[in-house]
Amino acid sequence: MKNGLHPLVMIALVAGVTLLGRALPTWTLSLATIAASNALIALGIVVLARTGNVSFGQGLFFAAGGYGVALIANAWGLTDAVAQVIIGAACGGLLGLIVGPFIARYSGIFFGMLTLALSMVFYGALVKSTALGGSDGFNVGRPTLLGLSFTDPREADFMLYAVSVIVTGFAGIGATILFRSEFGLASLAVRENNLRVEYLGISANRVISINFVIAAIFAGASGAFALMAQRHIDPQFAYWTTSGEFVFVAVLAGTQSVAAVFVASMALELVRSFSSLYLPNTWQLVLGVFLLGVILFLPRGIGSLWIRKRRKRSTIAANAPIAAETGAAS
Amino acid sequence: MNFFLTIVLDGLIQASWLFIVALGLTLVFGVLKILNIAHGSFYALGAYIAASAVTMVAARGFHPGIGFVAMLVAVALIASAVGLLLERCLLKMFYGRDEVVLLLVTYAVFLIFEDLTKLIWGVNPIYATQPYELFGNLEFAGLYYVGYDLVLIPISALIGFAVWFGLNRTVIGKIVLAVIHNEEMSVSMGVRVNRVYAVAFAFGVLLAALAGALTAPKISMQPGLSSDVIILSFAIVVIGGLGSIEGAAVGAILIGLARAASVHLMPEAELFMIYFIMAAVLVFRPEGLFKREMARRI
Numbered sequence: 135m136k137n138g139l140h141p142l143v144m145i146a147l148v149a150g151v152t153l154l155g156r157a158l159p160t161w162t163l164s165l166a167t168i169a170a171s172n173a174l175i176a177l178g179i180v181v182l183a184r185t186g187n188v189s190f191g192q193g194l195f196f197a198a199g200g201y202g203v204a205l206i207a208n209a210w211g212l213t214d215a216v217a218q219v220i221i222g223a224a225c226g227g228l229l230g231l232i233v234g235p236f237i238a239r240y241s242g243i244f245f246g247m248l249t250l251a252l253s254m255v256f257y258g259a260l261v262k263s264t265a266l267g268g269s270d271g272f273n274v275g276r277p278t279l280l281g282l283s284f285t286d287p288r289e290a291d292f293m294l295y296a297v298s299v300i301v302t303g304f305a306g307i308g309a310t311i312l313f314r315s316e317f318g319l320a321s322l323a324v325r326e327n328n329l330r331v332e333y334l335g336i337s338a339n340r341v342i343s344i345n346f347v348i349a350a351i352f353a354g355a356s357g358a359f360a361l362m363a364q365r366h367i368d369p370q371f372a373y374w375t376t377s378g379e380f381v382f383v384a385v386l387a388g389t390q391s392v393a394a395v396f397v398a399s400m401a402l403e404l405v406r407s408f409s410s411l412y413l414p415n416t417w418q419l420v421l422g423v424f425l426l427g428v429i430l431f432l433p434r435g436i437g438s439l440w441i442r443k444r445r446k447r448s449t450i451a452a453n454a455p456i457a458a459e460t461g462a463a464s
Numbered sequence: 465m466n467f468f469l470t471i472v473l474d475g476l477i478q479a480s481w482l483f484i485v486a487l488g489l490t491l492v493f494g495v496l497k498i499l500n501i502a503h504g505s506f507y508a509l510g511a512y513i514a515a516s517a518v519t520m521v522a523a524r525g526f527h528p529g530i531g532f533v534a535m536l537v538a539v540a541l542i543a544s545a546v547g548l549l550l551e552r553c554l555l556k557m558f559y560g561r562d563e564v565v566l567l568l569v570t571y572a573v574f575l576i577f578e579d580l581t582k583l584i585w586g587v588n589p590i591y592a593t594q595p596y597e598l599f600g601n602l603e604f605a606g607l608y609y610v611g612y613d614l615v616l617i618p619i620s621a622l623i624g625f626a627v628w629f630g631l632n633r634t635v636i637g638k639i640v641l642a643v644i645h646n647e648e649m650s651v652s653m654g655v656r657v658n659r660v661y662a663v664a665f666a667f668g669v670l671l672a673a674l675a676g677a678l679t680a681p682k683i684s685m686q687p688g689l690s691s692d693v694i695i696l697s698f699a700i701v702v703i704g705g706l707g708s709i710e711g712a713a714v715g716a717i718l719i720g721l722a723r724a725a726s727v728h729l730m731p732e733a734e735l736f737m738i739y740f741i742m743a744a745v746l747v748f749r750p751e752g753l754f755k756r757e758m759a760r761r762i
Contacts, residue, residue: 188564236747243499243563244750247702251743254695258735374695378501378571385568415582422575429569430557 141307148303152296163291164363165403170298171359173399174305176383178349178356181309183389184318185342186325187241191249192380194233194256195226195350197371199357201266204274204367215277215297219358226354227347234346238339241328253372260369271368274361298359305352306392312348313392321345353380386428388435398436470607471724477613479720480620481679485693486700486712487627488671494644494707495664497563498555501570503672504694505577509546510539510673511689512585514680515592522594532595539677540670547669551662559661574690582687589684596681616678623671628709640664644707699742705752714753 158166175192182189202225203218212218233252240248261269279293312318320341323331328338361367370376379402386398402421409420432438489503514535521531550573558569599611631637642650643660651657683689700719704711722741726734745753 240746240750243706244746246564246567247698248743248746248750251699251702251739251746255736255739255743258733258737258739261735262733375691381564382568382571385565416579418575419579422572422579425572425575426554426569429561429565429572433561433565 141311144303144307144310148300148307151303152299156292160288160291163288163295165407166400167291167295167298167359167363169400169403170295170302170396171356171363172380172383172403173396174298174302174359175353175356175380176387176399177302177305177309177392177395178352179380179384180387180389180392180395181312181321181352182342182345182349183384184313184321184325185345186328187245187342187346188381188384189249189346189349190246190374190377190381191251191253192349192353193372193374193377194249194253195229195353196357196360196376196380197253197256197260197367197369198229199223199226199354200361200367200371201225201260201357202354203358203361204272205266207274208272213275213278215279215293215362218277218362219297219301219355222358222361223351223355226357227351229354230347230350234343234350235339238342238346250374250377253377254374257369257372257374260372267368269369271366271370273366276365277362294359294362298363301355301359302396305355306396310392317341317344382425386425386436388432388437390434391437391440394435394437401436466606467728471721471728473604473607473609473614474727475717475721475724476617477720478723479716480616481675482696482700482720483620483713483716484623484675484678485672485697486704486716487624487709488668488675489697490701490704490707490709490712491627491671492665492668493701495640496555496661498566498570499563499698499706500668501567501694502573502577503570503668503697504690504692505574505581506543506546506669506672507676507693507697508581508685508690509577510543510676511680511683511685512581512590512676513539513542513673514677515590515685516585518592518594518680528594528598532598535592535595535677535680536674539673543670543673544666546673547666548662550669551665555665556658556661574694578687578690581690585685587687589686591684592680594681612681619678623674624709624713631709696738699738702742702752703745705754708752708754711752711754 175196179189179192199222203222206212206221207218212221237245237248237252260266266272276290277294279297320331320336323334323336324338324341331338331341357371360371383395383399383402386402387394402424405421405424406417409417413420428436485503485507488506489500492498492500492503517535517538518528518531521534522528554573555566555569558566596610596612599615602609602611602614604614629637631641639650639655640660642653643655643657647657650660696719700715701712702715703718704713704715718741719738722737723734726737
């Protein structure tokens with residue numbers, strides 16, 4: 135695939151967005167942090183959706199990452215932001231490694247239901263475990279970075295913003311490279327027809343498992359960000375409506391473009407915060423109408439706003455069946 | 465022995481209303497192939513409407529029995545109208561799209577209904593306890609039960625039988641079964657599939673709302689009701705097999721018993737148990753307990 139930006143250009147973009155945070159007002163900064171963190175987990179869902187499977191239980195890994203980080207932070211006093219992200223990703227990834235191979239045998243609606251069931255098992259266990267604060271959860275301290283602690287709230291917000299944008303940005307670049315790789319194309323093939331892929335000598339289960347673990351790592355890291363931003367964790371992290379929101383972002387974005395995931399996530403956060411500011415009792419209503427509107431008018435997601443034209447010119451011949459289905463599959 | 469009986473009875477009482485909710489969910493999935501997340505919202509809608517109807521009747525000093533009938537009639541009328549309206553004006557636009565997209569459409573409906581119920585009925589708990597004393601207290605093998613709870617069991621069995629009979633022994637039911645089985649073929653045989661869709665969806669909404677109405681006197685209506693119910697009925701239909709009525713019945717009894725048993729034996733494991741059962745069933749029989757395996761299309 136020739137189209138798309140060069141990785142170096144993308145790195146420059148990430149750096150640009152990070153520095154832009156210096157100029158943004160504080161309220162946008164924390165909003166953008168949450169948007170970047172949600173984009174990361176939604177990116178994982180998009181990665182997985184390219185194999186044709188949609189996970190409704192990413193909250194499982196989100197909560198696993200969050201709780202893992204929170205417990206280690208409180209037990210050993212580890213507050214470094216970068217270390218916390220790595221721990222979160224590791225917690226999510228390890229759990230994904232256990233769950234992935236076993237869940238890869240299922241497809242379609244059963245895949246979604248099973249992931250949902252697993253996340254709700256985790257939720258049920260968390261709510262009732264008094265050692266972890268039950269349904270109230272518990273608090274953790276402010277994150278630090280490389281030994282520096284930030285007392286000025288604006289500096290702390292910017293630090294968190296920078297870390298989350300850089301991590302999410304690099305995850306996005308990694309995902310773009312992955313999508314263009316042989317493995318990424320094999321994932322698309324699995325979605326089209328997993329039996330044929332098996333006959334061609336590639337293990338479809340392995341492809342799904344690996345994508346699943348990647349999604350779990352992203353979700354775990356995202357859980358770490360959510361924890362650092364809220365400095366509080368509770369079982370709501372694993373509840374099905376939380377997972378639903380991430381699928382929501384992924385569907386808004388569509389599976390065609392990585393950048394669309396960030397745009398969709400930011401759009402969702404903006405809609406949410408503005409409607410909760412001006413219409414405090416009806417923000418879910420606004421969100422629902424917004425979602426219906428996007429599904430109706432942009433069936434292939436926000437990404438189709440700028441991807442469509444390019445596809446038509448260059449790769450429609452090669453990708454015709456894929457392009458026809460990309461929107462629907464998410 | 466008494467302890468065991470308590471669990472079984474409590475489980476059956478739970479199962480009775482869960483079955484009605486799950487029956488609607490499984491029917492809608494069978495006919496329209498939509499896993500309806502908004503189903504829990506219709507349950508909550510029914511419960512809220514019932515509460516309003518009961519309170520209105522009670523305020524005029526009528527007998528609670530009239531309140532009971534009034535709430536069922538009000539719920540049946542409003543729920544069917546809401547169901548028809550939603551299917552004709554909204555869902556219709558998304559047919560032919562991916563299962564997951566339709567699931568998200570119903571998720572959007574769920575979000576919208578969450579706020580609509582809050583706007584209409586507020587966020588404070590609402591009660592409608594008058595019909596609860598309607599059937600007095602009954603003694604059963606040395607245990608005392610509220611009559612209303614026990615009456616739910618035959619009501620639910622009756623509804624289940626009526627649906628089974630309607631589907632398997634009437635012409636309309638046979639047509640619905642034909643659409644479930646093979647939509648294209650039914651169209652070419654002259655079945656108006658659009659109409660079947662609309663009626664089936666409205667009927668599903670009606671069942672959810674009826675279950676809400678029947679349980680309204682037992683519970684307090686407050687926000688969050690719908691997301692709890694949908695997650696339970698999901699577990700039931702997945703255990704039983706999506707689209708299977710027998711499956712919904714067995715799933716409801718299983719989940720009802722599991723809930724009752726964990727409430728009595730280990731209250732901390734309630735939610736955990738339910739999803740543990742669901743995950744276990746999915747692992748060994750992904751199609752659910754009551755669904756035949758389908759040939760894989762290449």
